[in-house]
Amino acid sequence: MSEHNLIEAILAAYDKDEALAELLNRMPVNRTLRKGQILCKDTDRPQAFFVHNGTVKGFYYDENGRERVTRFWRDRQIILLTNAQQDDIATADHLQALECARLSVFTQATALRLGLTQLQTARFAARILLLDRNLGELKAHLCAMPARQAYAEFQHHFFAYKLPLRDTASFLGITPQTLSEIRKK
Template sequence: MLLEKLFKEFNVDVNTFNSADSKRFDQYFERILVKKNTFLIKEGELEKYSCFIFSGIARCWTLNHKGEEQTFWFCKEGSFSLSNISFTLQEKSTFNVQALADCEIYRIDQDQAVKLYEAISGLKEVFDDLTARLLNRLLIRNINLIKFSPEQYYLQMMAEYGNTFNSIPLKDIASYLGITPQALSRIRKRIF
């Protein structure tokens, strides 16, 4: 169930592992429900879990040089939270991850992760590839901020996030695009 959703998000062949391995994968994760506005991690904390967003959406943000919240990433359904950086490196987080909607999350701690990699042959290599794909998405985001106007990027976001897009507050979309809420309002008036 979890692997299939993850593989779908990253366009990986769902037949990479057999159904027994997929079921085994799920058994290593703990299901939790997270309420809207709850922090998955706060800046300065050390992440104890790798968190998979099964449903819902979270935002990654930090304070900019003016002391204002600046959203730089959305962790959408079918992907892992960027708090995994702290989890993997075992370093304190340099940003916050906060649920924008009620979320169903599956999490795994370090000990269980080691056991999972031992239980499913080839999983570590697949996850290394998924990490590279995520890093590429982050790079593409930075490039798109240069290449596209905020309006073009907004339209691209609408297509990428689908129905989940409606769960994102407009102030966070504006922050993500690097524009004011007023500028976003003008864009939305032109589009709709």
């Protein structure tokens, strides 16, 4: 899953600018989440977070009150919380730490403090959108596969050993019982 590694992505986008990578690593931690702690989206505007360390899931509650997992993130990745372009598409509006996690909020002001130009900030924002779109496409691809094949592919792309069975099943669109049977075999 190295394509989703924030530092590698930014270095590729900015001609291996090591100074920028150093700046991102020094971003102040704005949020520290304990295992199980939930952070809710508090605005209609997109929000971006940099995960210094930890594992975090993104989810929403459907019309029946069931939790639907949409994404997983870990160390040195970017979280993007934003509304869908269409009203009938649900997107993650909650984050939950699956283990202790340290996050930095990435805003326009943060970009200015890091010394990024407007062009660099625009490239960075485009990169964030591309990475999130790629994660969405991967999820759609996995959900379209037969359950056993989807889980095998999921293990290849994600850090499955750190993720609860229920969350993995929700992400793949299968029942926890089905996933449990797949894991046994």
